[in-house]
Amino acid sequence: MTFTLALVGRPNVGKSTLFNRLVGKRLALVDDQPGVTRDLREGAARLGDLEFTVIDTAGLEEATDDSLQGRMRRLTERAVGMADACLFMLDARVGVTPSDQVFADILRRSGTTVIVAANKSESNASEAGVIEAYGLGLGDPVALSGEHGEGMGDLHARLAPLIEAKAEADDDSLPQTDLDIEAEADNKPMQVAVVGRPNAGKSTLINRILGEDRLLTGPEAGITRDAISLTVDWDGTPMRLFDTAGMRKKAKVQEKLEKLSVSDGLRAVKFAEVVVVLLDAAIPFEQQDLRIADLAEREGRAVVVAVNKWDIEEDRQGKLKALKDAFDRLLPQLKGAPLVTVSAKTGRGLDRLHAAILKAHEVWNRRVPTAALNRWLEGMVAAHPPPAPQGKRIKLRYATQAKTRPPGFVVMCSHPDKMPESYRRYLVNGLRADFDMPGTPIRLTLRGQSDKNPYKGRKKPGPSKLRKHLQGPKP
Template identity: 55%
Template sequence: MSYTIAIIGRPNVGKSTLFNRLVGQKLALVDDTPGVTRDRREGEGKLGDLEFTLVDTAGLDEGPKGSLTARMQEQTETAIALADALFFVIDARMGLTPNDRAFADFARRANKPVLLLANKSEGKHGEVGAMESYALGLGDPIQVSAEHGEGLGELYDALRVLMPEPVEEPEEFDDDDVIIPEEEIETRPIRVAIVGRPNAGKSTTINYLLGEERLLTSPEAGTTRDSISVELNYKGRDFRIFDTAGLRRRSRIEAKLEKLSVADTLRAVRFAEVVVLMMDSQNRFEEQDLRIADLVEREGRALVLAVNKWDLVEKQGGLIAGLRTDADHLLPQIRGVPVVAISGLMGEGVERLMKAIQDSYAVWNRRIPTAGLNRWFEDAIDKNPPPSVSGRRLKLNYVTQNKARPPSFVVFCSRADAVPTSYLRYLTNTLREAFDLPGTPIRITLREKANPFAHKRKRPN
């Protein structure tokens, strides 16, 4: 069983920087602005031979009941309750503050092992603040610099006492180019990123699936700032779902923090296998929605369209069919993409959404038998031969599938640079129809056959 450690402390003391240092990746957003972290984020931390689950939390702060600040603190309290130990972080350069003293009492009441970390201890100014922290009554401070990686040896020694047996976890498999056995495809967790414009209801939908208020939600757009992953078992199938910050038009993104949030969302898309594009039913298929869908297609991820807040729509016949028609018209590059109407708040259509995710994942991983692929290829060329270019006929010899995730094919031909883009679209569309590949990106690459006589020089007359 994994050992869980929650990182707590007041805002802007370097909790997320420490989190990133220990998980070995820049997963949490870091900025000088206090209160960047809102939801609690989990990651697999490692320090020497010690492996543990690390939880980054929002800065402990007080706020009126029901406010966003108060709900952020509730998320932190939940993380503390679920943790086996706590890292209480202070800013050694600033020294102790009244909030540090108040929250130290809060940490003691949790009745969990607490390691006091005096962060930003590099230099003489940090030394003074670290000495002050003895007054908190949490034991000897461990002087660290999360930004520069200093003091981790001392942190290891203290943590090793709490963790007598290192916990080993299997390494996660991330390579899209490697063939995955079919039985593993059916059992390994599906990585799903839920993206969309701000306030489309992404966090609300995930909370409904989890059956708890795991993620902060608010009528105010932009509540979610960084991508948070949660584990979900839905009807016996494992999922790893990423909640992401809303994506606005580039021209409207000004603040540095929002730029970081957008970059974090794009990383989540690249890491995902299936992307759910969530749209507001009152403003569906807007330009930004189409841009996001095009981005997902270019990244080669399976796509599902979810039209949220469907409970607010006046029900009329043919509405769902109209959504599918609009999707095929506006997104011809991924014709047949699944469209599901849902209400994340009420749970309406959520079961259909989860089935669409699994179906799209299966299509994205599909491999086509070589014999059937070549029968389709011959038939497609017979029905619509490639055009002549500059009076010379193009010759397409054969096709092979070189990988899945997404389905990718190589066509061997005589003059790759001369094949028109329109003919490639024809091959893509007929391939999608022939082998039932709705909504998934399809890659067709042209490659010229090697000329066996190219190395021979012409004989002189």
Template identity: 60%
Template structure:
């Protein structure tokens, strides 16, 4: 049976236009008149490499008069039939009460949800996009179905949802539990050539699954293997060694490097394996920076620890070096291991699960704003051109990685050093060491003022 996507939202937000755009042809009637679509309309479509079924639904309207109850029933039936719900709002109008009512309906369905803010062809729509965060359906995708803007973004999100569906992953916003994994956690093992990645994978598996040897570059493809650790399923990706670009010469090696980069983007936690005798080389730091920019959970493992003489002293040196060389991901967990002797594997797996939990973490809005008030009182942002910058409100927009929005009076005037201060203070206050944190400053007053 085809992967089914229901496009839902209140009347006149552009559902039928988006339906036609994704289907690649004009199948549904569109007009400025609200409520033109009254029945469910289905169409087969090709999104990337996948065949899907699209459902265009009647506009959801609260109330019980006329056709409204039947339209609502049709929409609720479409949601029940769907594998994925694409919830659409009008960014120019912002979030209205009807959006909130039916966001609750969609969220209560237990179905995976993607949020799109339509009619984003002009600057007037920008406040509405940020307003959409408060629906609690994740990060809104800005699109213009009429002008084909952002459709690629929607397509990529659908492809990712389809892949997760095929793996049996629940992708409802906030449905990930730190204690109970509902799908195999995806872990990529990366690093420079010949640091022992395949040997480490073999040690974790307890069998010689990967070909290993002293020669660099034996692994060409990113190989995925299944593993269960303490009853928790994982999918490990053993990757080719990542060299500096100027040293990638052969076509096969160029492809294998691309494969390793794709494994990082597909992973949820990445283990960066370093050589205890040559740690924190320039290439190691570039790989760590890439993982942080991709927003993945990160654990640093120091291999060949059996060859280190003064272990305690050396470990302290490595922690200091990590703090100095990778300040953008302060508090990274460094785990010494020996893939050859299988020492330190338990501590490494503990660190991986900890990183995964932090990567999925959500913080209460009330606690965030109490924290924001305290840090601003302790260290206010510097005045620019004699004018104070007011930080008014913050909320967590997403997890995986933790992403926050701070609403303030003059976002462009806030120095980067002050943004780093906020990120580091947040990391310390809420005990989130080593996890990538995204913080976006947006202009505006408290969008939740007057609400419970």
């Protein structure tokens, strides 16, 4: 395993800013408001020639009860136990606070290697804070600025011997063979995003799949803010699961932080291969649920609809029939997509959800042979010929599959601009039914092919020109 560094400290000391600098991407949400980060976010970090895993944690709070702050603190303490070393971050402009003293004692008792970092040290106003950091008794502090990139060389010097010692002691640090690398390429994890309205149970569902309380959960709506990705081997299938923030109606999203959270979730949808739209069994298929499912379809992702909190439903047979009828009526563009009932609390239905995700991913990658596709096209035209707008018959010549993920088809025809939308839907529905592609988005492109003879109207060469052409150039 690689060396793991946990970034810990009070809220708003710059942990997420430094995390983004170390991973080289703006993955973690950053805002002036304290307490933005709530979940643990892992990333592959690089600092010069050093490569390691960095964990961004929630700001340490003094609460120890079951409140949201207390649960965030326990999650951060768990990250400290997982990590090989902790970077205890202070705000050098503020100096050492009583809370910093409390958390320094906690880290000292944990037995984990601790490096003190006096962040925001880019100005002269931070010198006093750096000097105060010596008094924590955790070694010499590193003065740095996560926002401006200052002090990264000093941090490198402190981390290098720790990472080297970890590599020497770890059996996994041996170089990979070609077979190992090939196996990793074959087992590239499937990208699965779980999306839905706030409080639908997305984090609880992923925790149940992982078999541990890795994500922060609770009765409060909108706990998740970042789109957190977690790698798991789910019943033999390598997957990267994305937990996203709950998406409310656009008119209700006013705060800047919530806008950033929703934007982060939308980005996860674009990078995913399969999108699980999680509904609440008590209030399924609300307007926002339909918008989220339609977004996933427009982005070309394979879609699985999961109805959560099924364990508290009483009339399950009647409710399931009503759900299927509503699904077919409200989401015709996803006709045939899997509809699965689950309980994130008890774990019931997760085997069906796993099978539905694999099936949706397989259909999303399906390729149809060109010969079979053209036989199908002939049958479709024979059963229902295309219209003749303004007396001009539209001729469908041949079809081919141009891409997968999602399946994309090209049909060469005359007058593609005059093809009515109803006939295009007829072809798409035929592809979906005849080649067993339920629920997956299908892209159909019509391209024109002229009936004109390309040589019509061209003058034939005269005898003299023909003779010169046959004789060739003079020597």
